[in-house]
Amino acid sequence: MFPCYSGIEAIFFHTMKFLIILVVIGLLGPTPFTFGTDRSEDRPTILKFVTMKPDQAKAWEEAIGRFERAYPSIQIEREIAPASSTAYHDLLTQKLKNRDPSMDLFLMDVIWPAEFAAAGWALPIDKQFPPSEQAKFLPGPIQAGIYQGHIYGMPSRIDSGMLYYRIDLLEKYGFTPPQTWGELVVQAKTIVEGEKDSQPGLRGYSGQFKQYEGLVCNMLEFVGSHNGTLTSEDGNRSTLASPQSIQAVTFVREQMINQLATPAVLTYQEPESLAVFVQGKAVFHRNWPYAWGIVDDPRYSKVVGNVGVGPLPHFSKGRKVSALGGWLYGISTFSPHPEEAWKFIQFMTSADIQKYFAVKGSLAPSRIALYRDREVLETNPQYESFLPVFQTATPRPRTPAYPIISNILQRYFSRVLAFPDTDILKEAQIADQQINRYLALVHPNPS
Amino acid sequence: MTRIKSDEPTGWFMIFPALAFVGTLILYPAVNSFTLSLHRIYMGLPALGEPFVGIDNYLHLLQDPVARQAFGVTFGFVILSTILEIILGLGIALVIHEHFKGRGWVRAAVLVPWAIPTVVASQMWRFIFNDQYGLANLVLFGDQVSLYVPWLAYPGYAFLAIVFADVWKTASFAGLLILAGLQVIPEDCYDAARIDGANAWQRFWHVTLPLLKPALLTALLFRTIDAFRVFDLVFVMTQGGPGDATQVIQFYGYKTLFTEGQVGYGTSISMAVFATIFILSLFYIRTVGSSLLKRETI
Known part of the structure; x- marks a missing residue:
């Protein structure tokens, strides 16, 4: 006999032994339990x-x-x-x-x-x-x-979406909570400038602008409060290239990302942006209602008692919009x-x-x-x-193709915010085209 | 005749476990994936059915600007990270090849990054590049908080951060492969070179490097293929952002397939990755193989 033959034989028998043990465990294992509880009415x-x-x-x-x-x-x-x-x-x-x-x-x-x-x-x-x-x-x-x-x-x-703000800082500079984005920008700039020496790390605004679902919510609020929409009323067409929408996105890029909030927000989801605010490093903060529990808890927050919360601002020609x-x-x-x-x-x-x-x-x-x-x-x-x-919270587009559309929206918003030289209108038109292709797949339309 | 007849069934019986294993776990999924990639399937829209569309998905892939960008990012990542890893790996190998006190410890320590699961390492690098408490900022700027940079917020830096994390993690693996190559170079070659009056640099350039070529190519092969499959680093550190600047092809495929539920198209992306890696491997195996042959004829 070849020596290797006995080797294979040995492996074969070992495997069989192992399999047999497995089968036996499988057969015997559950039996004690099934015996005990075989009264089907009582079993929850x-x-x-x-x-x-x-x-x-x-x-x-x-x-x-x-x-x-x-x-x-x-x-x-x-x-x-x-x-x-x-x-x-x-x-x-x-x-x-x-x-x-x-x-x-x-x-x-x-x-x-x-x-x-x-x-x-x-x-x-x-x-x-x-x-x-x-x-x-x-x-x-x-x-x-x-x-x-x-x-x-x-x-x-x-x-x-809610606006959290620092009451102590607003009062110090004689401001009341901002009603419009324009007011928010002026207030934030004044406060950051005024606190430059005592709080060098203070920022005007913190929100969620990473390339993920939350970006769609944040941008929906800016676009909507400028009377823009993501999709048309009937849900058939994407409307990113409308002038209202383009102007709102331009505002976010120029005023928020590159000034008040700093590009750091391009890496923030909820926890990171909230961390900045509860550390006392932001004047204004956009977040969901759950954040109140953390903002108001001295274990996590350095700004307990100094924070107010209310509706998000709108553009002077728009209305208040908050993502649902x-x-x-x-x-x-x-x-x-x-x-x-x-x-x-x-x-x-x-x-x-x-x-x-x-x-x-x-x-x-x-x-x-x-x-x-x-x-x-x-x-x-x-x-x-x-x-x-x-x-009055505003929903995101309601369609079975939403996961695809959301990824296109995230890509579009993230691109125009992260690359300051991109042509917003051109990018919006491309995104519109892509989204329309998928909206057309869904017939009849959701209402 | 009879001998062959009686042996054949036994032979089949012997290789049956291996065949069954390869068949069910490799062949069947691969064929099934390929079939899926020839259909148009939207998971959330079953009303559309699952029509057979031939190579439509592949044609769409060729024209998809997002896929093109993702391939670009992936190739950039592969080239940059592989080159850096081979250079650093060579350095590591040369150091741990030398005899010095505590070499065993150094050898073990060098392998630590490689032994850490990628997901854990990625999370660590995400923290390191954080704009508020990141170690990178502390090391560079100390307590000048106003200078702190949000590394992962800028497209260029975010890309480099991912390359950096990958190099940190796998340069030692390349080093290990190259070390194996160093150890088979006979001492005589160096002795002969010394007698001829070659200095250290000349010995490295004319003796070590040519004899190390097969090991270098092997390391290159492994690293290229592995780098092409990069996914977890991106998933944890950036989710492809900002603005798709770090979206590698595997991550795009994952998003299309699992998040968007475009099963057909997503699978065709995976098949394209598979084909690319297959071609790359063939190319490398030919080069590596021929270089090994050459070495034998010397």
């Missing part, structure tokens, strides 16, 4: 909730715990996705494309329901969530959940437990739980009535000024 239904890494982990745990105590026959198993909305979207769409029946529930960013509905991934909830119930919620997130006359999502929290953000609960089409999933959603969006999230976690509720609730307003006095902004 396990709902798998794929969620994003939460801002307020403790509050979520407590809320889910309350649900499980109220419905002992249902257990929630959470799969935690990354904190980035885009990464969470990638994970969900992978599971949904593979018709993964193990996922029952998820959250949808306000920009997703059109896509999830068109693709047949989210279950319509018209019956459980009729217009009479919808009327109790803020209009923006409800609209975000509707696609072609059916509703697919139930609003959890609402977000919209927020999350909706959705049920997977492939879930074997849609009824139990609905119970969970109903519980989590109830007034009680939303109130709990508002009081404990500064997450703005989507139910209108809570903005008159004494306990909510006591812990969140800023909500008084938030409500009118929430009621």
Whole structure:
């Protein structure tokens, strides 16, 4: 015999032995458990909730715990996705494309329901969530959940862009919170100039201008408050090359990026831009409502007590515009437990739980009535000024092709802001063309 | 005859595990990907169906200005980072080839960057290039905070930052490959050169370098292919920004395929990357192979 033959034989037997052990483990392993719990009525239904890494982990745990105590026959198993909305979207769409029946529930960013509905991934909830119930919620997130006359999502929290400002600095120079972008520029320049010697690192403005989804929100606010839009009223055409839109983008490039905010904001998402503000290094700051919880917490913030918050300014010829953000609960089409999933959603969006999230976690509720609730307003006095902004928040384009369109928008805005020599009009026309190509794919149009 | 007959089934039986492995894990996905790249598929728009479009996706790829730019950025990255890594790697190899006290420690230390997972290293470099608390600014400007530069905000600097991070991370790997080449150069060659009166520089230029050519080419091959696949550095440090200045082709493919859900087009980008790397490898293997042959005839 060849010596190598016995070697192969040995490897073969070892492999077989290993396989046999595996099979035996596989057969024996689960049996003790299945024996013990084979009383199907008593076994709780396990709902798998794929969620994003939460801002307020403790509050979520407590809320889910309350649900499980109220419905002992249902257990929630959470799969935690990354904190980035885009990464969470990638994970969900992978599971949904593979018709993964193990996922029952998820959250949808306000920009997703059109896509999830068109693709047949989210279950319509018209019956459980009729217009009479919808009327109790803020209009923006409800609209975000509707696609072609059916509703697919139930609003959890609402977000919209807010202006945070340093009351102490504004008062020192005799200013009141700016109503227009022009006023904001003058105030910021005066304050930065005046504080040059005592605070050399002070900047006028900090926001989110990195090439990512948040850039679209920030730019939507500038463009919209100059009476511009990203897409036409009917959603059929991209309108980036309109004069209002071009002028707003030019303003951002010249006044914000290259002066007040410094190009550093081209690398900022929410946490980085907020860090600058809570370190006391910016006069004005644009962020979502959650930032209040951090700005007002002495563990993270050096400016506690010196900060005010209110609606974003507008251009003198425009109106106030704030980008709509927020999350909706959705049920997977492939879930074997849609009824139990609905119970969970109903519980989590109830007034009680939303109130709990508002009081404990500064997450703005989507139910209108809570903005008159004494306990909510006591812990969140800023909500008084938030409500009118929430009621008029502007959505991003609502179309199933949004992920593609968002990438084109991000590319366009990031290019013209980061390369100071680019011709904004020309870039806008190119982006319009590209976006129109994809909008044309979607027929009939969402309304 | 009978011998062959009886051996053949056994042979097939023997290689069956390997064939099954290659077939299911390499061949099937590759063929499947290629088929996908011939269809137009939008994940979020199933109403459009999944029509067969032939080579349309590839034709679109040729005309796509974003893809062209991404290829440009990738080639720039590959050329710059590979050249720097080979030069630095050569330096590292020459140093750790010498005999000195604590050489073992130095050799181990040199490999530390290479052993760190790229995602972790990328996060570290993102912090280093931060405009507020980044080490790069502290080292360059000390406490003159007003001079601090947001490195990743400027297209040119952001690109260089990514090259820098890659060179830091993989120069030692190139060094390791080159060190292996150094160790097979016989001492006699140097002795002969010394007797002929060659100084250190001449010994390096006329003895070390020519004999090191195969090792250098191998290092070049590995580094080029690896650099072409760059993804994680960009994903963590810049997300392709600002203004696509650091968007490499792999990241563009990822965004098209996974974020935008353009399965057909995204796959055709991956296939194009695959083809490019394949051609590059063929080219290198020919060059490296021929140089090895030449060496044997000397």
